[in-house]
Each structure stands twice: as structure tokens, then as C-alpha cells.
Amino acid sequence: MSQIYFDQMPSPIGPLFLVSDDEGLREVRFELEKRPHEPLHDWVHSAQKLAQVRHQLEAYFSGELQAFDLPLKPQGTEFQQSVWRALTTIAYAATTSYGQLAQQLDRPTASRAVGAANGRNPIPIIIPCHRVIGSNGTLTGFAGGLAAKQWLLEHEMKCQGFALI
Template sequence: MTSTTIYYDDMPSPVGRLRLVADGECLRQVWFERERHPKAMGSDWVRNSDAVAFAREQLEEYFAGMRQAFDLPLRPLGTPFQCEVWNALANISYASTISYGQLAQRIGQPLAVRAVGAANGRNPLPIILPCHRVIGANGSLTGFGGGLPTKRWLLAMEDQVARGDLFGGRAAAQ
């Protein structure tokens, strides 16, 4: 079995530095500067900005208000249940929110609300797989790996762009 080289690089963003992690073909992880669940880099990881440029470009477009959906090759690593939850995240519409209970219903497991919440909290590709769009049943903002201020900022930015307001000096994408 051959080992896969893991590449990473950091990019500035309006929510702080993001670390992008890829395997040469697919994006595997996005880390926030201040992680709720800190991660460790592998000792054999290689810093290479070209290897993550495909993801950086789409994230820059997102933060500029010019992209509402990502079209990236992804390879999140998790349990089958986690991957099912993460796949469902990709179907939450831009600038909208759903509850953890609604997410559990979407995957056909309405009684698994806590397990869905735990899987959501371990999402290795935040922003790309928009776990920030999942909120409490009462509409409250609940846990987020990048912190609640980041979650609040992402939701407000998306709302502003969706309403057609100017954002970041550019007209919102239609």
C-alpha cells in the first residue's frame, strides 16, 4: 500500500486564517485558526500552495460574495454515518438554516438528533460543507468549530449577499 502525500497551505479570510488540507486530488480538511477541536498536522505533510489553489480560489469567491455553491473534489474521512451527515450538509441552500432535527430527518434518522449534532461538530470541511447553516430547534446559534462569532458572521454575510446587498465592495452574485 502506498502512502498519499498530504499537502496544506494557509489562506487569509474574513473569519481568520484557514488551513486547507488536500491529497493532491481532493480537499480533505479546512481548519479554522481557532478550532473548537484542535487538530494535529502529520509530520510528513508538505506545505504547497499550488496543491490547494483549487480550493483557495473558490473560498475567495465565496468570501467576496461571488460564489454560493462549491464545486470541489472532496475526500472527507469519517464513519459511514458521519459521511452521510456531511453529504446532507451540502444540500442546505445558501443563506438558509435548518435545525439539527431537520438534518436528522433529511438522512432518514429522526431520532438521531444528538448523533447528527456530534457528526456535524466533526465536519472536516466547514464552509464547504456548510455546517454553519445548522442551528438549534429554537433558532439559536449553537456550537461551531470556528466559534459562534464566525458562525454568526458567515450567516450574516450569506444573508446580505442573498438579499443583493453590496458585500466586500462587490455586487452580490445573482
């Protein structure tokens, strides 16, 4: 198993806990999440290893970045991976529903499974699960809380067309 690195950073939606290995970013965790934030005994704190992640997240939060360019290594099933890849195709400041995402994956009856995979996204914000809303337009679950989801969507709408990248 490869070495795991971690770092923390402040953000407008609360502290973020970042986890990577030498191949890519594995997780972004919110303070509100039920998963423990304590690193395992063999994890290494490394601001340097996660500097590019921090830089791009800071640029996103300041409205200067709309598309992330980071090596990602989310851990999940083949179906979850397919949902997460589909999430990365949702345009900045756009939204889609679980049903629309299921249609995109050629699994029109799998909206609940898509929702479950969306909820297990280990790299929120960068894999933009916050852009998925209920079929009636309501905000639905988000690991960082609905207030954070609303903030992210409003931030993207406000910054749309103003970013450098």
C-alpha cells in the same frame, strides 16, 4: 497512503489551514480549533495544490460564489459521511435544525447523533455545517466559534442574489 498537502490563507473570520491529498480536500481548520495546526513531518506545503480551494474560498468570502465545486475527501464514518452529504443540500443563506436534518436522513430520533457528526465535519464552510442551528433558532456550536458562524450566516444573507455563481 497518498501525499498530504497543506496551505494557509487569511479570511474575514480568521486564518484558515487547508489540507488535501491528490484526490481532494480533506480539511479546513480554524485558528481557534483544538486540533494542532502544525503539519506532520511528511506533509508538503503546496499553495499550487490548494490554489483552487483558495480561489473558491476567496470568491465565497467576497460574495461572488454561492456553491463550491471542489473534489472533497472528508474522513469519517459512514453515518458521518451521510450527514456531511446532507449538509451540502442546505441552500445558500438557508438554515436547518439538527432535528430537520435527522428527518431528512430518515433518522428522526437521531438529532443528537446528527449534531455530533455535524461537529466533526472536517471541511466547514465548504460542507456548510454553519447553516445548522438549534431547533429554537439559536446559534449552536461551531469549530470556528459562534462569532464566525454568525458572520458566515449574515454574509450569506447579505450576498444572497448578488453572486455570480
